[in-house]
Amino acid sequence: MDTNNLIKTATQVRRDIVRQVSRAQSGHPGGSLGCADFFTALYFEIMDHDASFNMDGKNEDVFYLSNGHISPVWYSVLARSGYFPIEELNTFRNINSRLQGHPATHEGLPGIRIASGSLGQGISVAIGTALAKKLDGDDKTVYVLTGDGELQEGQIWEAAMFAAHHKVDNLILTVDWNGQQIDGPNDEVCSLGDLEGKWKSFGWEVMHMDGHNFEDIIQTVNKAKTVKGKPVAILMKTEMGKGVSYMEGTHKWHGKAPNEELTNQALSELEETLGDF
């Protein structure tokens, strides 16, 4: 997909996020909007994946979302790349829906391979699938996204140590580095300190990218795929709430739904490019 179409798709994904959260009057718009460009690049350009969906993900790239609360962005790209009907986005967070507040396999939603939401677990899971791919001689890649506040969880660093020791080089971690978490900026809640230095000292290759620049995202991930002998962490700078002016750059919209007036304002800033659900 060319950059213009990626931008168009990401704009619609942002509309989907706002409309899902607004409809449910519940959910996490801030981080979802901030990662809309990354998810669009992954699902519409970078990953070799099969929307007919096989749980085992053999011979295809596999993506895990560790910070499960940004489910609206994932549901939107999954629906728009053919995993399930776009209309189903109407059911987000409703009773009897496959679109749970946090992603789950329990209701059988295609595209989801593990439940996430309780933070810190996704890198471990991604390592497991990456090891299985190596055992099976499958040369595809395993991607995992974490939040930045999530890096305060201890299990993250257990996984970091393991992946370097076992040279899990078919694994690409992206950190959504928006600098915000529920209670405020990372630096006020519990500083991540020298984040690049931390990953490097654990034995990872570290790259940086601008999470709102498609060319940079695609180039950086492609470069990450060429690294051999160690796992790669991409520190992705994003802006929380990106695309909705009043949500940008603040933690206040981490887990809050806009009212009708603010929903309309948000949608007026996001063109309907591919047709609403």
Next chain:
Amino acid sequence: MLSNYIQTDKKATRDGFGAGVYELGQSNPEVVTLCADLVGSLKIQKFIDEFPERFFQVGIAEANMMGIAAGLATAGKIPFTSTFANFSTGRVYDQIRQSIAYSHKNVKICASHAGLTLGEDGATHQILEDVGMMKMLPGMTVINPCDYNQTKEATIAIAKHHGPVYLRFGRPGWPVFMPEGSFEIGKGIQMNEGTDVSIVATGHMVWYAVEAARKLEESGVSVDLINIHTIKPLDEEIILNSVARTNCIVVAEEHQRLGGLGESIAGVLAKNNPTPMEFVAVNDTFGESGKPSDLLEKYGLSIADINSAAQRVIARK
């Protein structure tokens, strides 16, 4: 018949796990093992020597081990995690709950050194709450085999069962007495038929229950003795049939009374056939350092305790 259950050897249940996992290594190429720095204690060295590429040393990082196992299972492998029972459950409950149980992953959580019989290391390591934690998780199968033979057979059987399993076993050398070929997941074993009292036991306590039953029979008490290796799903039929014969029951387990097998059985009986019941279990306390047999005696889990519980419950009929 009680006379069928004679001690033929003395081996640890964890050795049965090691032997079972080694056989699985040979018979099922999808089986992989993980360990959190306790290879020697879990008896899996033979598997590692023969199938090194299918073993993952995780180091002292049990939460990571559970997540990796979930990811391996997602990709079609059958992972067996191995560490002490304490670190297999309480330490990693949230990882098991979200990444394994709720996500329906085919992970086998294999846990050694459960209960008081871990011995000298003391209460920090003697987990007595693990069965309760694991049986509460939807979809989790919970198995607590009683001797080397049953642990080996259970290890092999759970690889064929699709879904998460908690397999609990222990540290000490223990009588080997179960005939081979008697294990089936979810199916209790009728070891003796009787009419005066039902005695149901799981794990190490099955041998003590056999010994208690022998003494009771010698004194003229007819004992209906059942070996419950699978705590969940529970074989309700074998228990209801037993109390229909005896009208009273004793449950013996190396676990807290709250959350244990006895509690599950009490629920079944309360619903279907309220029956006088006595519990031989740890009563809301932590353990301590000591020799396994001394600890079982101090905390009310001796052969004599099963015997006196039987006398008490018969008197309540």
